[in-house]
Each structure stands twice: as structure tokens, then as C-alpha cells.
Amino acid sequence: MDYSYLALKFLIGGGVIVGVTFLAEQVDPKYGGILAAAPITTTLAFLFTYSDAGQAITRQLVMGSFWFAIPTLLFLLTLYLLMSRYxxxxxxxxxxxxWFAAVLVMNRLLTGI
Known part of the structure; x- marks a missing residue:
């Protein structure tokens, strides 16, 4: 295992989180939201997966990311609504x-397809 390559992955991923936090706190939360919602993290995951495992696995990852984005959207909506009360x-x-319930439902739906 190439530990320097693994460290690079962590640094890049952490850099995205630092960028989101910086934009939200210092510039405008809207821009932090744009960066958080941008497909930067998924693109990095796709690039690293393609580099490590090839096109077939990356295509499966892309489809999994598509379907499991729905529970993530439900997570964001629920968090927004709950934060106004709690x-x-x-x-x-x-x-x-x-989110967890939606992941279970989506997984169940996908195994039936």
C-alpha cells in the first residue's frame, strides 16, 4: 500500500472541508453551500477509484452515488427543518x-431492480 498516496487523498478531502468552512464563515454561507453541494468530493472519489480499480468499478460507483443522493437530499431537508425547532x-x-431509513429503503429498492 502506498501511504503517501493515501495521505494525499486525505489532504485533498480535508482541503475541501476547510474550504467549505472558510467560505461559510468568512465570505458567505451561500458560497460555502455551493462548494459543499458541488460534485468536487464525488469527482475526487471517482478519479481515485478509476485510478485504483478501473472503469467498471467507477461506473458502479457513479450509479450508486446517483441513487444514494436521494437520501442525502432528504437528510439536508430534514436537518434544515429540524434546526428551526431544535x-x-x-x-x-x-x-x-x-437518512439511514432512506438508505435502507433505497437499498431495498435497488436490490429488487
Missing amino acids: SLIPSFGGAYGV
């Missing part, structure tokens, strides 16, 4: 609960 931690708990 503090951050309970809101995250509820949003992750909805």
Missing part, C-alpha cells in the same frame, strides 16, 4: 435517522 445535536440525530 438545537444542532438533536437536529443532526433526527436528520441522520431519516
Whole structure:
């Protein structure tokens, strides 16, 4: 295993998180949201997967990412709605609960396809 390559992956991924946080705090939360929602992380995952495992696995990853984006959208909507009524931690708990249930439903639907 190439540990320097693994470290590079962590640095790039962490850089995206730092960029989102910086934009949200110092510039405008809207721009942080644009970066957070941009397909930067998925593109990096696709590039690294393609480099490590080839096109067939990357294509499967792309389709999995497509279908499991739906639970992520439900997570974001739930978090937004819950944060208007509850503090951050309970809101995250509820949003992750909805996300997990949606992942189970989506997985069940996909195994039937």
C-alpha cells in the first residue's frame, strides 16, 4: 500500500472541508453551500477509484452515488427543518435517522431492480 498516496487523498478531502468552512464563515454561507453541494468530493472519489480499480468499478460507483443522493437530499431537508425547532445535536440525530431509513429503503429498492 502506498501511504503517501493515501495521505494525499486525505489532504485533498480535508482541503475541501476547510474550504467549505472558510467560505461559510468568512465570505458567505451561500458560497460555502455551493462548494459543499458541488460534485468536487464525488469527482475526487471517482478519479481515485478509476485510478485504483478501473472503469467498471467507477461506473458502479457513479450509479450508486446517483441513487444514494436521494437520501442525502432528504437528510439536508430534514436537518434544515429540524434546526428551526431544535438545537444542532438533536437536529443532526433526527436528520441522520431519516437518512439511514432512506438508505435502507433505497437499498431495498435497488436490490429488487
